Amino acid sequence: MPSIARRVQPFGTTIFAQINTLAARYGAVNLGQGRPDVDGPASIIEAAVDALTSGRGNQYPSGLGVLELREGIARHVEHFYGLKVDVESGVVVTNGAAEGVYSAVQGIVNEGDEVILIEPFFDTYLPSVINAGGVPVYVPMRPPQWTFDPDELRAAFNERTAAIILNTPHNPTGRVFTREELQLIADLCIAHDVVVISDEVYEHLTYDHHHHIPIATLPNMFERTLTISSGAKTFSFTGWKVGWVYGHPDLMTGVWRIHQNIVYAVNGPAQYGIAHALTLDDSYYNALRTSYNERRLQLLEALQASGLKPSTPEGAFYIMADFSEVFDGDDLAFAEFLIREVGVATIPPSSFFSDANRCIGSKSVRFSYCKQARVIDAAAERLLKLKSRV
């Protein structure tokens, strides 16, 4: 009997698909997946439609990405971070940030190399490492601050370490890494000749006094960092799957070689749409941040009122909330209970941890506030049912 490869057997169905199916079955208000319920600006759609009807992008675009988009990415990175990116050899447009991370890992990691994953981590990172033949090495962050222990991080580096995957602002915890944390990571990467694969899809979503610092901007880091971002969260077009990787041409060659051999190119009209998005001025980003901040505060208040213990997020659009005062069980059991009995869907974060550290996430669930205020209100009203359980 033929069977699927051993490599893919442990991967299973993603938690997002499982939760979405259950949420739909029970009519739950879905604060699970990080999928905005309102599309981004109409002008971005118009730019993609124009590319369709005018015949631009209907045939295979450049495998690197359409020039207008690569130029837009280079402009964006220089404008916000002062980094210079070569549009011919320093950037590749990918099928979302997910392919960006995947291709970065395949382009850097040799069989048997160690790759450090800071836990909890976005769920595609581990399959990316395993498919490259890499060996994951875990460094956990712990609640309620969701920081890592510097000594545990130091201990994870050795002569076999090829890469570390970083994500800031962070999904699911909402952490924004400080300059000190990033400098420690940078120092260790320089000392051990390690590449950083930095997933920055929430780069524009930071709150209060927190600011996003790309690790590539730290001294001597550009040449050892592959930075990934995407139009999904910044412009609210998660369905378009237009992302990108930028970095030093010497490292980008690896990304390009794998990218051209798995997908070759990315949807043409969508690329023109995101190229237009990158011409929007700073007021767009400020309005996005303000709007998410309002919903962050709205959801925080609702969670506190329900008897949960949320951590205050510094960035992205998620809140981790400890449920141990209202429910006696693990995160998957609580997420199922919330869907069935309360009518609200969340993501249980233990699938973002290694088996050894799964217990760290087993008393929290992740709520997303990339939803309209009225949807958050509807969830808030239902969550009040939890209050009687405190």
Ligand SMILES: Cc1ncc(COP(=O)(O)O)c(C=O)c1O
């Ligand atoms: C940290 C992180 N990286 C990558 C992605 C995937 O981004 P894309 O849809 O652009 O592939 C997500 C989506 O939720 C994410 O949270």
